[in-house]
Amino acid sequence: MPHNYSDDRLRLAARLYYIDGLGQNEVAKFVKVSQAKVSRLLALARERGIVRISVAEYDPRRRDLEGQLCERFGLATAVVLKAIDGLNTSDLRRAVGHFAASPVDALIKPRDVVAVAGGRTIHELVHHLPEPKNRALTVVQAMGSVDSHVNAFDAQEVGRVLAQRLGGSFLTLNVPAFMPDKRTRDALLQLEQVRVVHQRLGDAAVALVGIGTLENSVFLERGVLTADDVDELAEAGAVGEIGGRFFDAKGNECDTPWRDRAISVEVDQLRRIPLVLGVVSGSDRSDAILAAIRGRLVKGLVIDEAGATVLLAMSSSAAAKTKKRKS
Amino acid sequence: MPHNYSDDRLRLAARLYYIDGLGQNEVAKFVKVSQAKVSRLLALARERGIVRISVAEYDPRRRDLEGQLCERFGLATAVVLKAIDGLNTSDLRRAVGHFAASPVDALIKPRDVVAVAGGRTIHELVHHLPEPKNRALTVVQAMGSVDSHVNAFDAQEVGRVLAQRLGGSFLTLNVPAFMPDKRTRDALLQLEQVRVVHQRLGDAAVALVGIGTLENSVFLERGVLTADDVDELAEAGAVGEIGGRFFDAKGNECDTPWRDRAISVEVDQLRRIPLVLGVVSGSDRSDAILAAIRGRLVKGLVIDEAGATVLLAMSSSAAAKTKKRKS
DNA sequence: CGAAGCTTTGTATATTTATTCAGCATTTGA
């Protein structure tokens, strides 16, 4: 595709526009083309590097807080993102996703097996990954679908996008997250299709998971759990959830009926994955996060600075709080 | 005036906009301000150098042609500007003015006395000079006003702008370019106001002049000369004009009634000014330019590449053409 | 304290820039 645009012409247009500050219309007169074409010329000039725009480095991360988190909680990795105060949860998730994408990207090696559970922050994250990289990943869906409507932040959808963005194949887990009872669940687990995926999860080098609370739960929101169910789980000591697995303040899976109805990565599998990254945003789930860390369910954290601050503030008085919750 | 804008905030906004390619609306959500503010933040970031835009060098000059002109015609300076083919004369003038401004600027030393005659290309040129420099120039108007309507490209207006842009005082010549007869002209020349200016012209280090033809003349256009007058001038051998002084193909002033009615820099004064720059555009005045050069009326040229090319092409066969014109 | 002056901000709007689309031109492939 031999281009009609000489570099000299591009340089001329670019100079008039960017240096001399003419508008595109004025440039258009200068070079005898339409304004539309000038717009295209300039776009091309930027692409070709004839125009270079550099911005003083902005570091979106709070390295200090990252260090404290790692040290205090013995984490392998922490990514703490700066965030403007007063953002609503949705915008905060977008902010975290935006700036976390690149650091997380850097943690995934070219041929890794990557397990992904769903989550709204994770969803934002994968959508901010750089366009098409040619890695040879195996992305594995770590939990079933929450309900039959495919939702943008289900593991299925998130995994698909992740595989597409980073390059690699996607192993989907085409079953519901919860079955009605243990028997049918176990039957499904026997299926070749499911077994392969389930087994592959054990090979994961990296896992990306959200960390849910009982109160602000996607399961509750989508009607998979009722308020009564939540109460029951709380009764059993549950303080948080990862991939449909509910755990108590120590980070041990709670023994409830739900345990035997879930189709998703096992807690023990999770513990054996070298790098499980909890991807979260907001300050409302610190108990759950703390518990997940204690139980070694996650080894790394991606979080906004407000969330990190709360986490650190809690950790000193954690014992006391734990007692309170139990009472 | 302590600014409310932290550099970090500017960096964030600039990065989101320029690097990550978000729109100002999206950035606005990110940093929790209005789109209008983002626009202002970005403008500030550019001013402060947080955003740096660089464009690959575009050289608007044809150095090769400049060299040829200097050599062939023994000019002290030549500035030949690239120009798109097919530009109308007005756009061509703008183009020449735009890119000639900076090179011409560089030729004027901080305390120079600068003589300026009017001209449409010169007008464009001075209006493209960099904003306020603090030189201590003395700008002297080199010819009277063409008519009573102050026109944007009269010497008066051009000189005023030149002095303002480059810094310095402006000596205006508040008289018509042509008087009805020699007697009144001479009377005016006696006036203190006029004498001072006229004399100061002799001190000029640099002069900027347009070079006019008989056919396409500002005097004809504005009704100062009639078609009959032009014929008469042609009869007397005139091929061009500088500052209301008509000269023949050798570059010598023509002996016509107009000679004694003009109030403007004398041809001999012009010859003694170290650097007289003819500022022209277009290919329709090559005869006049050639003559002016021959007569040492100009020592330098600012011209577009098409004009320069014609000039060079003509110079070899110049003798023949001259004869033709005389017949 | 209160009014006048100066910033700063967001809304509404004007201006500028990017994109869509239909027409023309050029190349490609029978």
Add this chain to the structure above:
DNA sequence: TCAAATGCTGAATAAATATACAAAGCTTCG
């Protein structure tokens, strides 16, 4: 050779950005 396909273009238009303006906050000075 003619279509079909592809690419380039400017006019019209959609989208994005800059600006005018008015309201609100902050200082300064009486």
